[in-house]
Amino acid sequence: MALLQIAEPGMSAEPHKHRLAAGIDLGTTNSLVATVRNGIAVCLADEEGRTMLPSVVRYHADGRIECGCAAMQAQARDPKNTIVSVKRFMGRGLKDVAHVESSPYDFIDAPGMVRLRTVQGVKSPVEVSAEILRALRRRAEASLGGELTGVVITVPAYFDDAQRQATKDAATLAGLNVLRLLNEPTAAAVAYGLDNASEGVYAVYDLGGGTFDLSILKLSRGIFEVLATNGDAALGGDDFDHRLFCWILDQACIEPPSSEDARLLQMKARETKELLTSCAEAPIHVRLGSGEEISLSISREQFEDITAHLVRKTLAPMRKALRDAGLDAEAVKGVVMVGGATRMPQIQRSVAEFFGQEPLTNLDPDKVVALGAAIQANVLAGNRKDEDDWLLLDVIPLSLGLETMGGLTEKLVPRNSTLPIARAQEFTTFKDGQTAMAFHVVQGERELVSDCRSLARFELRGIPPMVAGAARIRVTFQVDADGLLSVSAREMSSGVEASVLVKPSYGLTDDEIAGMLRAGVDHANDDMRARALREQQVEGQRLIEATEHALGEDGDLLDGEERAAIAAAINELRAACGASDHHRIRRLIDELARATADFAARRMDRSVRAALAGHKVDEIPL
């Protein structure tokens, strides 16, 4: 007999039509699955009562695949086949992965995404993640007594398209229907916003295992709006472990350790970090593979000293996010802490100091994201009434645009635009008779394409031949609720169309996201000058081309002297276009325009005469 749950008034499901939905926090270190049962979001536990599933997958030689605690225990024994923190590799190339040298895996650099060689063959991070999702799916279906209708999976706000797509692919591989990908800080706000029903501006400080996200959110009348996001895609609790791991190596004078020892010491470092949250001093006793024993002790002060730079690294994204949102720290009504690493006293202290208030910690920081995802999944699966439906707005982290003539960026979707979004703009041809147009989709804050990140290229062919500037090509950027981008171009008179779905082959490198944002600000003046120069260069070249074309067709209208004057003006302008003084280019453009004014008038007369020749007056439409 099926067990029933209490529904909201009027929302009892039809028999066999229960819309079982779950929220999944697919974390770097731990993953969780939650659902809304009897009106309350709860994390689902396994048979042992544990809600957190270590994001660890172990491949056995006999074909078995283990996931979670059992796999984690084998870390030290079987490091090459026991994959931890696989989220760091999602949608990333080998060069983007931090700490490759201290990872015990056999990496294979494959196009698009790094691969891992295991005893069961080469595995992609997508396949490894799918194993974690499968384990969560089994747990959820056993707990809910039926098949899942759909899930909401959370991702860091800074995940780019490749990483989001990889996450979706992993879910598909695990047989899950993804209702939506949701930014982790947004999910945390959902959990807090609904449970506490407080309106105002909040900051979400999410220091997870491998990523740091800072989001500024506005909660009002049940509507969530993300005002700004910032962060560091390569900073997390793991880095604190790593720092402590290096400290142990240093203190114990260990030469580069074997991979078994490295794993053992990394686990010890993590344990010690957790111990220092509640204790002022922690002992470190380890017996290495060689039989050598290490016996050390570290105080909380020492630990805070060696990790102070990591804590400081979280401050800059906080400042930037506030600036993007146009707010002071005082405007923030509350700070939500997410991620196990926020239990560290030095983190809570620095956040309290920055915002001038104690951060909120009344929900379990490890569970809050999964709970929010579950609430969102419950809504999307249709288990709530329309009247208390609410909107959830996310933003895109970096501007999206197109390359235009001269290598300039035309931003179509500015950063921090709310999702989903569609923006269209019309472009035109540059040359007479141009029948094709190349589009280059870029992401970033800089004015020059060469300073932005290239996402995709595509071509629109079959444009009917027309004079330059006559074709109307409508380019539409569409970013769906999951942050995935599609771009289409359509020539309006003929209807020819081309489009591209952006699945960039590489993730951004560690510093790129932060660097791109910083560069946008730091280079604002350079960029302005560069843009002005390129614009004048493009305009100058266009005028030279048009003039030369006209000389070729109607050069006989000019006498030698006039012709020489125009040629001289062209040469001078051409020389200026090669240099970098945009004022001079502008002046010479004006001069050339003046020098050809007469010529243009004569050409006009001739073409009018040609058009009228052989026609009677009454044939001419007036």
Next chain:
Amino acid sequence: MAVTLSESAARHVSNFIAKRGKGYGIRLGVRTSGCSGMAYKLEFVDATEDQDLVFESHGVKVVVDPKSLPYIDGTELDFVREGLNEGFKFNNPNVKDACGCGESFNV
């Protein structure tokens, strides 16, 4: 005529209502749909209707609409665990046969 809750069910319902932050009680009822005649309805109640009958069981208000009552009179709602799954179960003396899944039934 009465519909009751087991002690375990009552404890869970009170707990759920407290966490939900509002609610007068729970509604038990039936609907004419499903693969074998009738289907159960189990919902939170924010406001009762004029015709509703209200019972009290272990301190929890149990609301039943008069049309449903004949089908579920004498029912005790229980809260049970089956493996990882947990939820409410209708122990309904009126049921003659139920579909395999137990979600719908005939009287």
